[in-house]
Each structure stands twice: as structure tokens, then as C-alpha cells.
Amino acid sequence: MKQETSLSWLQRVGRSLGGGTIGTLTLLLVSLWVVFALVIGDRFFSASTLQSMAFQMPELGILSLAMMLALLSGGLNLSIIATANLTGLTIAFMLTRTVPGSEGIAWVGWQLVAIAAGFAVAGLIGLINGYVIAYLNVSPILATLGTMTLCKGVAIGLTRGNVISGFPDPIIFIGNGTIFGVPFALVVFALCAVPVAILLNATPFGAKVYLIGSNEKATRYSGVDTRAVLLRLYVYSSLLAGVAAVVMMARFNSANAAYGESYLLVTILAAVLGGVDPFGGFGKVGGLVLALAILQMISSAFNLLNLSQFLTLAIWGGILIAVAAVPHLRALLRR
Amino acid sequence: MPDSLKAALARFRRSHEFWLLAVILLLCAGLGVANAQFLTMQNLFDLLTSYAFVGILALGLLVVLIAGGIDISFTATASVAQYVALAFANAYGANWFTVFAIAMGTGLALGAINAQFIQKLRIPSIIVSVATLNIFYGLLIFVTGGKYIYSLPDWFATGIFWFEFDWGKTSSYGVNLQILVLGVSFLITWLLLNRTNIGRQVYAMGGNPDAAQRLGFHTFRLNMLVYCYMGVMAGAASLVQAQLAQSVAPTVLVGKELDVVAAVVLGGASLSGGVGTVLGTFLGLTLLAVLQNGLILLGVSSYWSQLFVGLVILISVSVTAWSQRERRARRVRA
Numbered sequence: 001m002k003q004e005t006s007l008s009w010l011q012r013v014g015r016s017l018g019g020g021t022i023g024t025l026t027l028l029l030v031s032l033w034v035v036f037a038l039v040i041g042d043r044f045f046s047a048s049t050l051q052s053m054a055f056q057m058p059e060l061g062i063l064s065l066a067m068m069l070a071l072l073s074g075g076l077n078l079s080i081i082a083t084a085n086l087t088g089l090t091i092a093f094m095l096t097r098t099v100p101g102s103e104g105i106a107w108v109g110w111q112l113v114a115i116a117a118g119f120a121v122a123g124l125i126g127l128i129n130g131y132v133i134a135y136l137n138v139s140p141i142l143a144t145l146g147t148m149t150l151c152k153g154v155a156i157g158l159t160r161g162n163v164i165s166g167f168p169d170p171i172i173f174i175g176n177g178t179i180f181g182v183p184f185a186l187v188v189f190a191l192c193a194v195p196v197a198i199l200l201n202a203t204p205f206g207a208k209v210y211l212i213g214s215n216e217k218a219t220r221y222s223g224v225d226t227r228a229v230l231l232r233l234y235v236y237s238s239l240l241a242g243v244a245a246v247v248m249m250a251r252f253n254s255a256n257a258a259y260g261e262s263y264l265l266v267t268i269l270a271a272v273l274g275g276v277d278p279f280g281g282f283g284k285v286g287g288l289v290l291a292l293a294i295l296q297m298i299s300s301a302f303n304l305l306n307l308s309q310f311l312t313l314a315i316w317g318g319i320l321i322a323v324a325a326v327p328h329l330r331a332l333l334r335r
Numbered sequence: 336m337p338d339s340l341k342a343a344l345a346r347f348r349r350s351h352e353f354w355l356l357a358v359i360l361l362l363c364a365g366l367g368v369a370n371a372q373f374l375t376m377q378n379l380f381d382l383l384t385s386y387a388f389v390g391i392l393a394l395g396l397l398v399v400l401i402a403g404g405i406d407i408s409f410t411a412t413a414s415v416a417q418y419v420a421l422a423f424a425n426a427y428g429a430n431w432f433t434v435f436a437i438a439m440g441t442g443l444a445l446g447a448i449n450a451q452f453i454q455k456l457r458i459p460s461i462i463v464s465v466a467t468l469n470i471f472y473g474l475l476i477f478v479t480g481g482k483y484i485y486s487l488p489d490w491f492a493t494g495i496f497w498f499e500f501d502w503g504k505t506s507s508y509g510v511n512l513q514i515l516v517l518g519v520s521f522l523i524t525w526l527l528l529n530r531t532n533i534g535r536q537v538y539a540m541g542g543n544p545d546a547a548q549r550l551g552f553h554t555f556r557l558n559m560l561v562y563c564y565m566g567v568m569a570g571a572a573s574l575v576q577a578q579l580a581q582s583v584a585p586t587v588l589v590g591k592e593l594d595v596v597a598a599v600v601l602g603g604a605s606l607s608g609g610v611g612t613v614l615g616t617f618l619g620l621t622l623l624a625v626l627q628n629g630l631i632l633l634g635v636s637s638y639w640s641q642l643f644v645g646l647v648i649l650i651s652v653s654v655t656a657w658s659q660r661e662r663r664a665r666r667v668r669a
Contacts, residue, residue: 078593132649138656139607142600145593146649153642160638261590265407265465272462279459310481314473317466324466325456 021275024326025290036301057296058189059248065196066240067267068288073233074213074280075140080241081264082151083125085257087245089155091118092164092255119242126238130231155257165254175250185247192243197285213280273320351603355618366629373632386624387513388576392595394524395568397616402561403541403608404460407592409569411471414588416441417573421583424488439570446566450559472589484583494578513575525613542609598623
């Protein structure tokens with residue numbers, strides 16, 4: 001058993017030198033790490049640097065998971081940010097209106113009710129997306145463009161663009177607390193990433209998602225209820241956006257209709273960098289996690305070097321093109 | 336009525352554009368009754384002026400979508416083109432011709448970069464344009480420090496006012512820069528797509544790229560042209576926007592790309608290529624413009640306008656998809 005795992009690990013290392021996105025990404029991560037370690041020195045390894053990296057990654061990470069699910073099926077979910085904001089506002093509204101000031105059973109209960117209400121909203125948006133995409137055959141980019149505008153419209157209309165803020169301590173802990181030095185938000189990310197990885201790799205549902213992403217028609221003709229699978233997939237995507245909402249509002253201690261909008265295209269960037277095929281069918285959670293680590297490492301290192309965050313954006317774009325070009329360049333070399 | 340005209344009318348009645356037109360006319364009639372302000376020349380000119388930026392970009396995107404690609408980097412392209420052209424005009428002096436040449440040339444160069452990545456490195460256009468959006472925008476803000484340009488050359492700030500004419504007693508109208516560039520863009524795009532060999536090739540390539548290549552089309556050159564066209568349109572649109580806003584703000588355009596996508600796809604262009612018309616794009620743009628303008632004139636708080644836009648997009652794409660499925664089902668039965 002041990003032999004076998006070490007063999008497969010060896011194989012993976014071997015393949016990483018010759019091919020595979022995971023291999024390319026691992027190499028990239030290690031070389032970036034070495035470069036930044038040499039340029040920045042000790043400060044790069046300080047506990048506070050590592051912790052600040054670990055605090056920033058989860059929001060983008062959970063949103064990228066939500067995007068990844070849709071991408072794997074050959075779709076796209078442009079409504080994740082708007083869903084997260086509407087969910088966050090729902091929870092924030094409930095928290096600020098219903099939770100009593102003194103601690104007690106009602107205090108705990110209402111917080112749970114608030115979060116449940118938020119997830120109900122997220123689930124509903126997911127159902128709308130899934131129904132329109134799977135049962136009305138609308139292309140995912142159009143359907144989610146519509147729900148994105150709709151959700152944002154509801155959020156702006158109800159709040160008039162204002163911020164809702166001031167939450168109880170347990171909520172704030174989700175975004176800012178640590179457990180044995182590990183940010184709780186990172187734990188939340190792990191609690192999302194691991195089930196998603198299991199769902200995709202070890203369940204019939206996951207296998208069907210990959211199949212739909214590769215060839216939807218063939219999957220349908222082979223007896224899979226592709227509509228039911230897609231509906232469920234978009235609900236999961238929406239619920240993940242809901243989790244991101246909780247982390248985001250907890251970190252800022254506020255909710256707003258327009259938070260995190262610049263994340264939308266970055267989630268696509270992260271997922272594709274992580275080896276998710278934008279036309280569906282291929283991509284692993286492991287690749288996405290590596291991609292997120294690379295993006296976060298560049299961002300943190302540039303921050304330590306006092307370089308503009310906008311330069312970080314440009315470098316992220318450059319790395320995406322470089323990694324996306326690797327398969328073609330390798331094929332050219334082989335020829 | 337000659338038979339060919341009758342057939343053309345019958346075909347139009349079944350088209351996506353017909354339904355869009357019907358919805359728009361209904362909406363306009365309702366708004367005209369509800370508010371006397373709506374059906375005035377003043378409002379028409381205001382609408383054309385304020386939607387020129389989105390409209391010009393939509394035409395560029397239409398061509399890219401028909402060719403089977405996608406580009407969402409155009410807002411960054413426009414920001415760069417705007418900054419380069421007007422910073423140059425401020426530093427060295429310029430006139431209308433040179434400022435447009437610089438902006439459109441910058442757009443062309445950035446479009447060519449997109450096309451190179453897509454064609455030479457075989458990367459899907461969605462990935463390339465997500466990446467170049469970040470690259471162009473990130474570098475622009477890094478180099479300029481995100482500073483606004485408030486002082487524009489006088490002749491640019493004044494703009495143009497052609498074919499002035501009087502309507503009624505008090506108001507006079509004319510063609511301003513926004514309307515002029517929008518009109519010219521519509522004309523050129525229509526000519527390109529409907530009256531040139533290249534236009535037919537773009538449709539064919541979008542419909543079936545493999546077949547187009549086997550027929551001997553120069554797909555590399557065609558793609559180059561398509562993405563450069565998008566860049567040139569972004570350059571032209573950027574100046575139109577700067578003239579209207581009376582400033583160059585490098586951070587305000589990025590983030591508006593999905594508004595443009597919405598207008599084009601409402602107009603019936605398909606994201607899988609080969610389908611889309613200039614008329615459809617015009618109607619999609621009109622629907623969005625009339626809807627937002629009408630809501631404001633009806634006194635609905637502008638906070639709610641996004642909600643209605645979202646509803647219209649969702650309903651429109653659902654109805655289109657549903658009617659297509661019905662038609663397919665009917666064909667199968669027949």
C-alpha cells in the first residue's frame with residue numbers, strides 16, 4: 001500500500017517535469033517562493049506575513065470554488081459576487097434587527113436563523129440559475145448575467161447602496177479569529193474545498209459533472225438526467241457563494257451591494273490558472289488551491305516590496321497567459 | 336407586393352429582431368403616454384449621446400462574437416487608448432484627426448496583442464481577454480498612478496456641433512461628437528458585415544471554424560482583423576466617453592464590460608459564433624437605453640433600475656431559448 005502511494009507520488013513528480021498543469025503550477029510555486037525568499041529575505045517568512053496571506057486567501061478561494069463548479073460543467077457563473085452580496089445583506093439585515101443585545105439562547109438562535117435565511121436566499125438564486133440554464137436551455141453566461149444584474153438590483157434597491165454593519169462577536173470571529181494560529185476563515189475554506197473535492201472525485205454526481213462538461217449531449221443520450229445534475233450544480237455554486245458571503249461580511253464587519261466586484265474576473269483567472277478547462281470537463285480542486293497560493297504569494301510579496309497592487313494584477317494576467325500557453329509550447333517543442 | 340419582399344417580411348416576422356422591435360415599440364408607446372417628456376427630440380438626442388460609448392463598444396464586440404470569439408478586455412483597452420491620446424494631446428498638441436488616430440491606433444495595437452495570444456499560443460479567447468484586461472489595466476494604473484486628467488484641450492472640451500437646426504421655438508439640435516461617431520460606427524460595421532467579402536468570411540468562420548479553414552480562409556488574418564476592429568472601436572469609444580465626461584478617469588471604465596455584453600446578447604448575437612446582426616445590436620442597445628431612461632422619467636428611483644434591467648435580460652434570454660426549443664420541437668414533429 002505504502003509502495004503504491006509512493007510510486008504514484010513519484011510518477012506525479014516525474015509527470016510534473018514532463019507535463020500536467022499540477023506539475024507546472026508546483027514548479028511555478030516553488031520557483032516563485034525561492035525568488036521571493038532571496039529578494040525579500042526573512043520578512044517573507046515571518047509569522048505575520050504568513051498569517052496575513054492566510055487571512056486574505058479564503059474569500060477569493062471560496063468564490064473561485066463556486067466559479068469552478070460552473071466551469072467544470074462547461075458553464076460559467078457570473079452571479080457569484082452578486083449572490084454573495086445579497087446573501088451577506090440578508091444575514092446582516094437579520095443580525096442587526098433580530099439578535100438581542102444580551103447573550104443567551106435567543107442570541108445564539110437568532111444568529112443561526114440569520115445565517116440560515118442567508119443560505120435560503122443563496123439557494124433560491126441557485127435554483128433560478130439552475131432552472132433557467134438546465135430546463136430552459138439558456139446559455140449559462142446569459143442566464144447568470146441576468147441573475148447577477150437582478151440580484152445586484154435587489155440589493156441596491158433595498159439598501160440604496162448603503163452599508164449594513166455591526167455584528168455580534170461570533171460572526172466577527174469567522175472572519176478575524178484564529179484557532180491555534182490558523183485563521184478561522186482558512187478553516188472554513190478547507191471545510192469547503194475538501195467536500196467539493198470529494199464530491200467531484202468520489203461521487204457519481206462528480207463524475208456526471210465532468211461528463212457533462214466534456215460532452216453534454218453524449219451524457220444525456222447515455223441516460224444521465226443532465227438537467228437534474230446541472231440544477232444541483234448551480235445550487236451548490238450559489239451555496240458556496242453564500243459561504244463566501246459569511247466570511248466576507250465577517251471580515252469587514254459589514255455588508256454592501258457592491259463588495260468584492262473586482263473578484264469576479266479574478267475567480268475565473270484563478271480557476272483557469274489552476275487547470276480548469278474554461279469549456280468544461282477538466283480541472284481539480286488541488287490545481288485551484290495551488291493557483292490561489294501562487295496568486296496570494298505574488299500579492300503578498302509585492303505588498304512587502306511596496307509595489308503597486310495594480311502591478312500585481314498585471315503580473316497575475318501575465319502568469320495566466322504563460323501557464324495557458326504551456327501545453328501548446330510543449331507540443332511545439334516535441335514536434 | 337412582390338413575392339421576394341413578402342418572403343423577406345415573413346422571415347423578419349419570425350426573427351429575434353422582430354420581437355425586440357415589438358417590445359421596444361410597446362415600451363415606447365407606454366412611456367410616451369405616461370410621460371410627455373419621453374417622445375421628444377431632446378430626449379432622443381440625450382439618449383443617443385449618453386449611450387454612444389456602450390453602443391460603439393457593442394458594435395466591436397458584435398463582430399468578435401460573430402467570429403466565434405469573445406473579448407472582455409475592451410474596457411481596459413479603452414482606458415489605455417483614452418489616456419495615451421489625451422495625455423499626448425496635452426503634452427504636444429493635437430487636432431481631431433491626430434487624437435483619434437492615436438486612440439484608435441492604440442486600440443488596434445492592443446487588439447493585435449489579443450489576437451496574437453489567441454492565435455499563436457492557441458489560448459481560448461476568454462482566457463486571453465481575462466488576462467489582458469488585468470495586464471492592460473494593471474499596467475495603466477501602475478504607470479499613471481491612477482491620476483485623472485481634468486484639463487483637456489479647449490477644442491476637445493468644446494466638442495463639435497454639426498448640422499444645427501431649430502425645432503420648435505426655443506431649442507436647437509445638432510450632431511455632436513457622440514452621435515457622429517456612433518452613427519459612423521454603425522454604418523461601417525453594417526458595411527463590413529453585410530457588404531464585404533470579409534464580412535461573409537467572418538460569419539462563416541464563426542459558424543464553423545474548421546470548415547472555414549479547410550475552405551482556405553486565412554483564419555489567422557481574419558481573427559487578427561476582428562480583434563483589431565474591436566480595439567479600434569474601443570479607441571474611438573474612449574474619446575467619445577472622455578469628451579462627454581470632460582475628463583480622463585483611468586479607473587471608471589473597467590467593470591462596465593458586462594453592460595456591453597448584455598446589450599449585444601440581448602440583440603440576439605450568439606456566444607457560440609456565426610450569429611448576430613447590426614440591427615439586433617442596435618435594438619438590444621435601444622431596449623436597455625429606453626428601459627433605464629423610461630424608469631427615470633416615470634419617477635422610479637434610479638436605485639431600482641438595475642433590478643429591471645436584470646429582469647429584462649433574464650426574461651428575454653429565457654423567452655428566446657424557449658421559443659427556439661419550441662421551433663425545434665415543431666420541426667421534429669413535422
